[in-house]
Amino acid sequence: MAVKKILMLVGDYVEDYEAMVPLQILQMVGHNVRTVCPDKKPGDWVRTAIHDFEGDQTYSEKPGHRFAITADFDAVDPAKYDALVIPGGRAPEYLRLDPRVIELVRHFAAGGKPIASICHGQQILAAAGILEGKRCTAYPAVRPEVERAGGTWCEVNETVSNAYTDGNLVTAPAWPAHPEWMRKFLDVLGTRIET
Known part of the structure:
Protein backbone atom coordinates (compact mmCIF):
# COMPACT_ATOMS: atom_id res chain seq x y z
CA MET A 1 0.00 0.00 0.00
CA ALA A 2 1.26 3.45 -0.87
CA VAL A 3 1.34 5.70 2.17
CA LYS A 4 -0.62 8.90 1.56
CA LYS A 5 0.13 12.25 3.13
CA ILE A 6 -3.19 13.67 4.30
CA LEU A 7 -4.03 17.16 5.57
CA MET A 8 -6.82 17.58 8.15
CA LEU A 9 -8.31 21.04 8.59
CA VAL A 10 -9.64 21.77 12.10
CA GLY A 11 -10.52 24.68 14.38
CA ASP A 12 -11.82 25.28 17.87
CA TYR A 13 -15.05 23.39 18.53
CA VAL A 14 -14.51 20.95 15.70
CA GLU A 15 -16.69 17.90 16.34
CA ASP A 16 -14.62 15.58 18.54
CA TYR A 17 -15.49 12.24 16.91
CA GLU A 18 -15.29 13.71 13.41
CA ALA A 19 -11.68 14.76 13.97
CA MET A 20 -10.29 12.07 16.26
CA VAL A 21 -11.84 8.93 14.76
CA PRO A 22 -10.85 9.62 11.12
CA LEU A 23 -7.36 10.63 12.29
CA GLN A 24 -6.98 7.32 14.11
CA ILE A 25 -8.46 5.25 11.27
CA LEU A 26 -6.17 6.83 8.69
CA GLN A 27 -3.14 6.42 10.93
CA MET A 28 -4.10 2.83 11.71
CA VAL A 29 -3.89 1.88 8.04
CA GLY A 30 -0.51 3.60 7.74
CA HIS A 31 -1.27 7.01 6.28
CA ASN A 32 0.58 10.13 7.43
CA VAL A 33 -1.97 12.69 8.69
CA ARG A 34 -1.09 16.26 9.61
CA THR A 35 -3.56 18.53 11.39
CA VAL A 36 -3.68 22.28 10.81
CA CYS A 37 -5.64 25.25 12.10
CA PRO A 38 -5.38 28.96 11.26
CA ASP A 39 -3.34 30.85 13.87
CA LYS A 40 -2.03 27.61 15.42
CA LYS A 41 1.40 25.99 15.34
CA PRO A 42 2.58 22.41 15.93
CA GLY A 43 2.18 21.60 19.61
CA ASP A 44 -0.88 23.83 19.97
CA TRP A 45 -4.33 22.30 20.27
CA VAL A 46 -7.96 23.08 19.56
CA ARG A 47 -10.96 22.46 21.78
CA THR A 48 -13.50 19.97 20.48
CA ALA A 49 -17.22 19.52 21.06
CA ILE A 50 -19.15 16.28 21.19
CA HIS A 51 -22.43 16.42 19.31
CA ASP A 52 -25.05 13.79 20.03
CA PHE A 53 -28.49 12.90 18.73
CA GLU A 54 -30.77 12.58 21.74
CA GLY A 55 -34.22 13.22 20.31
CA ASP A 56 -34.15 17.02 20.34
CA GLN A 57 -34.85 19.10 17.25
CA THR A 58 -31.11 19.29 16.64
CA TYR A 59 -27.96 17.78 18.12
CA SER A 60 -26.85 18.46 21.67
CA GLU A 61 -23.35 19.70 22.44
CA LYS A 62 -20.99 18.69 25.24
CA PRO A 63 -17.34 19.53 25.95
CA GLY A 64 -14.88 17.34 24.11
CA HIS A 65 -11.12 16.87 24.30
CA ARG A 66 -8.02 18.76 23.31
CA PHE A 67 -7.05 17.90 19.74
CA ALA A 68 -3.38 18.33 18.80
CA ILE A 69 -2.15 20.48 15.93
CA THR A 70 0.80 18.84 14.17
CA ALA A 71 1.66 21.21 11.30
CA ASP A 72 2.01 24.96 10.79
CA PHE A 73 -1.05 26.30 8.93
CA ASP A 74 0.81 29.33 7.58
CA ALA A 75 3.65 27.22 6.19
CA VAL A 76 1.66 24.25 4.85
CA ASP A 77 2.23 23.52 1.17
CA PRO A 78 -0.87 21.73 -0.18
CA ALA A 79 1.14 20.44 -3.15
CA LYS A 80 2.93 18.11 -0.71
CA TYR A 81 -0.34 16.43 0.35
CA ASP A 82 -2.32 13.72 -1.41
CA GLY A 89 -18.77 20.79 14.23
CA ARG A 90 -18.85 24.53 14.70
CA ALA A 91 -15.37 25.19 13.32
CA PRO A 92 -16.38 25.24 9.62
CA GLU A 93 -18.75 28.19 10.09
CA TYR A 94 -15.81 30.49 10.83
CA LEU A 95 -12.98 28.63 9.07
CA ARG A 96 -14.76 29.29 5.76
CA LEU A 97 -14.15 33.02 6.32
CA ASP A 98 -10.37 32.54 6.12
CA PRO A 99 -9.07 33.16 2.56
CA ARG A 100 -6.18 30.73 3.07
CA VAL A 101 -8.62 27.93 4.03
CA ILE A 102 -10.54 28.56 0.81
CA GLU A 103 -7.27 28.56 -1.17
CA LEU A 104 -6.25 25.21 0.32
CA VAL A 105 -9.60 23.57 -0.44
CA ARG A 106 -9.57 24.88 -4.00
CA HIS A 107 -6.07 23.47 -4.49
CA PHE A 108 -7.23 19.95 -3.62
CA ALA A 109 -10.36 20.24 -5.75
CA ALA A 110 -8.54 21.66 -8.78
CA GLY A 111 -5.98 18.87 -8.60
CA GLY A 112 -8.62 16.17 -8.38
CA LYS A 113 -7.17 15.08 -5.05
CA PRO A 114 -9.39 13.12 -2.65
CA ILE A 115 -11.43 15.23 -0.24
CA ALA A 116 -13.42 13.75 2.66
CA SER A 117 -15.84 16.15 4.33
CA ILE A 118 -18.46 15.45 6.97
CA CYS A 119 -21.36 17.21 8.67
CA HIS A 120 -20.83 21.00 8.66
CA GLY A 121 -17.51 20.63 6.82
CA GLN A 122 -19.50 21.07 3.62
CA GLN A 123 -19.98 24.73 4.61
CA ILE A 124 -16.31 25.16 3.70
CA LEU A 125 -16.78 23.30 0.40
CA ALA A 126 -19.73 25.56 -0.46
CA ALA A 127 -17.76 28.70 0.42
CA ALA A 128 -14.87 27.47 -1.74
CA GLY A 129 -17.25 27.07 -4.69
CA ILE A 130 -16.35 23.45 -5.39
CA LEU A 131 -19.79 21.80 -5.10
CA GLU A 132 -21.12 22.85 -8.51
CA GLY A 133 -22.41 19.69 -10.22
CA LYS A 134 -21.33 17.42 -7.34
CA ARG A 135 -23.56 14.88 -5.58
CA CYS A 136 -23.07 15.10 -1.84
CA THR A 137 -24.65 15.12 1.58
CA ALA A 138 -24.04 16.92 4.86
CA TYR A 139 -25.75 17.51 8.17
CA PRO A 140 -29.36 18.23 7.06
CA ALA A 141 -29.21 21.87 8.25
CA VAL A 142 -26.48 22.48 5.66
CA ARG A 143 -28.66 21.33 2.74
CA PRO A 144 -29.59 24.91 1.63
CA GLU A 145 -25.90 25.84 1.38
CA VAL A 146 -25.08 22.70 -0.61
CA GLU A 147 -27.90 23.37 -3.06
CA ARG A 148 -27.18 27.10 -3.40
CA ALA A 149 -23.56 26.23 -4.15
CA GLY A 150 -24.75 24.09 -7.08
CA GLY A 151 -24.48 20.70 -5.40
CA THR A 152 -27.06 17.95 -5.80
CA TRP A 153 -28.35 16.95 -2.37
CA CYS A 154 -28.19 13.26 -1.54
CA GLU A 155 -30.59 12.10 1.15
CA VAL A 156 -29.53 11.41 4.71
CA ASN A 157 -30.85 8.16 6.14
CA GLU A 158 -32.63 8.11 9.50
CA THR A 159 -29.51 7.04 11.40
CA VAL A 160 -27.23 9.56 9.60
CA SER A 161 -24.93 6.62 8.84
CA ASN A 162 -24.66 6.92 5.05
CA ALA A 163 -22.01 8.46 2.79
CA TYR A 164 -21.65 9.39 -0.87
CA THR A 165 -18.78 9.46 -3.34
CA ASP A 166 -18.70 11.71 -6.40
CA GLY A 167 -15.33 11.46 -8.14
CA ASN A 168 -12.72 12.63 -5.66
CA LEU A 169 -15.29 13.90 -3.11
CA VAL A 170 -16.57 11.74 -0.24
CA THR A 171 -19.23 13.25 2.05
CA ALA A 172 -21.29 12.12 5.02
CA PRO A 173 -23.88 13.72 7.32
CA ALA A 174 -22.41 13.06 10.79
CA TRP A 175 -20.14 10.84 12.87
CA PRO A 176 -22.48 7.80 12.85
CA ALA A 177 -21.43 7.50 9.19
CA HIS A 178 -17.74 6.92 9.99
CA PRO A 179 -17.66 3.27 8.86
CA GLU A 180 -19.15 4.03 5.44
CA TRP A 181 -17.49 7.44 5.05
CA MET A 182 -13.99 6.19 5.85
CA ARG A 183 -14.46 2.99 3.80
CA LYS A 184 -15.42 5.08 0.75
CA PHE A 185 -12.56 7.54 1.39
CA LEU A 186 -10.04 4.68 1.65
CA ASP A 187 -11.36 3.36 -1.68
CA VAL A 188 -10.83 6.79 -3.31
CA LEU A 189 -7.32 6.87 -1.79
CA GLY A 190 -6.61 3.44 -3.29
CA THR A 191 -6.06 1.92 0.15
CA ARG A 192 -6.90 -1.78 0.30
CA ILE A 193 -7.38 -3.59 3.60
CA GLU A 194 -7.06 -7.35 3.55
CA THR A 195 -9.72 -9.18 5.52
Missing part, protein backbone atom coordinates in the same frame (compact mmCIF):
# COMPACT_ATOMS: atom_id res chain seq x y z
CA ALA A 83 -5.71 14.30 0.22
CA LEU A 84 -7.76 16.54 2.51
CA VAL A 85 -10.12 15.77 5.43
CA ILE A 86 -12.59 18.35 6.73
CA PRO A 87 -14.41 17.42 9.95
CA GLY A 88 -17.60 19.19 11.02
Whole structure:
Protein backbone atom coordinates (compact mmCIF):
# COMPACT_ATOMS: atom_id res chain seq x y z
CA MET A 1 0.00 0.00 0.00
CA ALA A 2 1.26 3.45 -0.87
CA VAL A 3 1.34 5.70 2.17
CA LYS A 4 -0.62 8.90 1.56
CA LYS A 5 0.13 12.25 3.13
CA ILE A 6 -3.19 13.67 4.30
CA LEU A 7 -4.03 17.16 5.57
CA MET A 8 -6.82 17.58 8.15
CA LEU A 9 -8.31 21.04 8.59
CA VAL A 10 -9.64 21.77 12.10
CA GLY A 11 -10.52 24.68 14.38
CA ASP A 12 -11.82 25.28 17.87
CA TYR A 13 -15.05 23.39 18.53
CA VAL A 14 -14.51 20.95 15.70
CA GLU A 15 -16.69 17.90 16.34
CA ASP A 16 -14.62 15.58 18.54
CA TYR A 17 -15.49 12.24 16.91
CA GLU A 18 -15.29 13.71 13.41
CA ALA A 19 -11.68 14.76 13.97
CA MET A 20 -10.29 12.07 16.26
CA VAL A 21 -11.84 8.93 14.76
CA PRO A 22 -10.85 9.62 11.12
CA LEU A 23 -7.36 10.63 12.29
CA GLN A 24 -6.98 7.32 14.11
CA ILE A 25 -8.46 5.25 11.27
CA LEU A 26 -6.17 6.83 8.69
CA GLN A 27 -3.14 6.42 10.93
CA MET A 28 -4.10 2.83 11.71
CA VAL A 29 -3.89 1.88 8.04
CA GLY A 30 -0.51 3.60 7.74
CA HIS A 31 -1.27 7.01 6.28
CA ASN A 32 0.58 10.13 7.43
CA VAL A 33 -1.97 12.69 8.69
CA ARG A 34 -1.09 16.26 9.61
CA THR A 35 -3.56 18.53 11.39
CA VAL A 36 -3.68 22.28 10.81
CA CYS A 37 -5.64 25.25 12.10
CA PRO A 38 -5.38 28.96 11.26
CA ASP A 39 -3.34 30.85 13.87
CA LYS A 40 -2.03 27.61 15.42
CA LYS A 41 1.40 25.99 15.34
CA PRO A 42 2.58 22.41 15.93
CA GLY A 43 2.18 21.60 19.61
CA ASP A 44 -0.88 23.83 19.97
CA TRP A 45 -4.33 22.30 20.27
CA VAL A 46 -7.96 23.08 19.56
CA ARG A 47 -10.96 22.46 21.78
CA THR A 48 -13.50 19.97 20.48
CA ALA A 49 -17.22 19.52 21.06
CA ILE A 50 -19.15 16.28 21.19
CA HIS A 51 -22.43 16.42 19.31
CA ASP A 52 -25.05 13.79 20.03
CA PHE A 53 -28.49 12.90 18.73
CA GLU A 54 -30.77 12.58 21.74
CA GLY A 55 -34.22 13.22 20.31
CA ASP A 56 -34.15 17.02 20.34
CA GLN A 57 -34.85 19.10 17.25
CA THR A 58 -31.11 19.29 16.64
CA TYR A 59 -27.96 17.78 18.12
CA SER A 60 -26.85 18.46 21.67
CA GLU A 61 -23.35 19.70 22.44
CA LYS A 62 -20.99 18.69 25.24
CA PRO A 63 -17.34 19.53 25.95
CA GLY A 64 -14.88 17.34 24.11
CA HIS A 65 -11.12 16.87 24.30
CA ARG A 66 -8.02 18.76 23.31
CA PHE A 67 -7.05 17.90 19.74
CA ALA A 68 -3.38 18.33 18.80
CA ILE A 69 -2.15 20.48 15.93
CA THR A 70 0.80 18.84 14.17
CA ALA A 71 1.66 21.21 11.30
CA ASP A 72 2.01 24.96 10.79
CA PHE A 73 -1.05 26.30 8.93
CA ASP A 74 0.81 29.33 7.58
CA ALA A 75 3.65 27.22 6.19
CA VAL A 76 1.66 24.25 4.85
CA ASP A 77 2.23 23.52 1.17
CA PRO A 78 -0.87 21.73 -0.18
CA ALA A 79 1.14 20.44 -3.15
CA LYS A 80 2.93 18.11 -0.71
CA TYR A 81 -0.34 16.43 0.35
CA ASP A 82 -2.32 13.72 -1.41
CA ALA A 83 -5.71 14.30 0.22
CA LEU A 84 -7.76 16.54 2.51
CA VAL A 85 -10.12 15.77 5.43
CA ILE A 86 -12.59 18.35 6.73
CA PRO A 87 -14.41 17.42 9.95
CA GLY A 88 -17.60 19.19 11.02
CA GLY A 89 -18.77 20.79 14.23
CA ARG A 90 -18.85 24.53 14.70
CA ALA A 91 -15.37 25.19 13.32
CA PRO A 92 -16.38 25.24 9.62
CA GLU A 93 -18.75 28.19 10.09
CA TYR A 94 -15.81 30.49 10.83
CA LEU A 95 -12.98 28.63 9.07
CA ARG A 96 -14.76 29.29 5.76
CA LEU A 97 -14.15 33.02 6.32
CA ASP A 98 -10.37 32.54 6.12
CA PRO A 99 -9.07 33.16 2.56
CA ARG A 100 -6.18 30.73 3.07
CA VAL A 101 -8.62 27.93 4.03
CA ILE A 102 -10.54 28.56 0.81
CA GLU A 103 -7.27 28.56 -1.17
CA LEU A 104 -6.25 25.21 0.32
CA VAL A 105 -9.60 23.57 -0.44
CA ARG A 106 -9.57 24.88 -4.00
CA HIS A 107 -6.07 23.47 -4.49
CA PHE A 108 -7.23 19.95 -3.62
CA ALA A 109 -10.36 20.24 -5.75
CA ALA A 110 -8.54 21.66 -8.78
CA GLY A 111 -5.98 18.87 -8.60
CA GLY A 112 -8.62 16.17 -8.38
CA LYS A 113 -7.17 15.08 -5.05
CA PRO A 114 -9.39 13.12 -2.65
CA ILE A 115 -11.43 15.23 -0.24
CA ALA A 116 -13.42 13.75 2.66
CA SER A 117 -15.84 16.15 4.33
CA ILE A 118 -18.46 15.45 6.97
CA CYS A 119 -21.36 17.21 8.67
CA HIS A 120 -20.83 21.00 8.66
CA GLY A 121 -17.51 20.63 6.82
CA GLN A 122 -19.50 21.07 3.62
CA GLN A 123 -19.98 24.73 4.61
CA ILE A 124 -16.31 25.16 3.70
CA LEU A 125 -16.78 23.30 0.40
CA ALA A 126 -19.73 25.56 -0.46
CA ALA A 127 -17.76 28.70 0.42
CA ALA A 128 -14.87 27.47 -1.74
CA GLY A 129 -17.25 27.07 -4.69
CA ILE A 130 -16.35 23.45 -5.39
CA LEU A 131 -19.79 21.80 -5.10
CA GLU A 132 -21.12 22.85 -8.51
CA GLY A 133 -22.41 19.69 -10.22
CA LYS A 134 -21.33 17.42 -7.34
CA ARG A 135 -23.56 14.88 -5.58
CA CYS A 136 -23.07 15.10 -1.84
CA THR A 137 -24.65 15.12 1.58
CA ALA A 138 -24.04 16.92 4.86
CA TYR A 139 -25.75 17.51 8.17
CA PRO A 140 -29.36 18.23 7.06
CA ALA A 141 -29.21 21.87 8.25
CA VAL A 142 -26.48 22.48 5.66
CA ARG A 143 -28.66 21.33 2.74
CA PRO A 144 -29.59 24.91 1.63
CA GLU A 145 -25.90 25.84 1.38
CA VAL A 146 -25.08 22.70 -0.61
CA GLU A 147 -27.90 23.37 -3.06
CA ARG A 148 -27.18 27.10 -3.40
CA ALA A 149 -23.56 26.23 -4.15
CA GLY A 150 -24.75 24.09 -7.08
CA GLY A 151 -24.48 20.70 -5.40
CA THR A 152 -27.06 17.95 -5.80
CA TRP A 153 -28.35 16.95 -2.37
CA CYS A 154 -28.19 13.26 -1.54
CA GLU A 155 -30.59 12.10 1.15
CA VAL A 156 -29.53 11.41 4.71
CA ASN A 157 -30.85 8.16 6.14
CA GLU A 158 -32.63 8.11 9.50
CA THR A 159 -29.51 7.04 11.40
CA VAL A 160 -27.23 9.56 9.60
CA SER A 161 -24.93 6.62 8.84
CA ASN A 162 -24.66 6.92 5.05
CA ALA A 163 -22.01 8.46 2.79
CA TYR A 164 -21.65 9.39 -0.87
CA THR A 165 -18.78 9.46 -3.34
CA ASP A 166 -18.70 11.71 -6.40
CA GLY A 167 -15.33 11.46 -8.14
CA ASN A 168 -12.72 12.63 -5.66
CA LEU A 169 -15.29 13.90 -3.11
CA VAL A 170 -16.57 11.74 -0.24
CA THR A 171 -19.23 13.25 2.05
CA ALA A 172 -21.29 12.12 5.02
CA PRO A 173 -23.88 13.72 7.32
CA ALA A 174 -22.41 13.06 10.79
CA TRP A 175 -20.14 10.84 12.87
CA PRO A 176 -22.48 7.80 12.85
CA ALA A 177 -21.43 7.50 9.19
CA HIS A 178 -17.74 6.92 9.99
CA PRO A 179 -17.66 3.27 8.86
CA GLU A 180 -19.15 4.03 5.44
CA TRP A 181 -17.49 7.44 5.05
CA MET A 182 -13.99 6.19 5.85
CA ARG A 183 -14.46 2.99 3.80
CA LYS A 184 -15.42 5.08 0.75
CA PHE A 185 -12.56 7.54 1.39
CA LEU A 186 -10.04 4.68 1.65
CA ASP A 187 -11.36 3.36 -1.68
CA VAL A 188 -10.83 6.79 -3.31
CA LEU A 189 -7.32 6.87 -1.79
CA GLY A 190 -6.61 3.44 -3.29
CA THR A 191 -6.06 1.92 0.15
CA ARG A 192 -6.90 -1.78 0.30
CA ILE A 193 -7.38 -3.59 3.60
CA GLU A 194 -7.06 -7.35 3.55
CA THR A 195 -9.72 -9.18 5.52
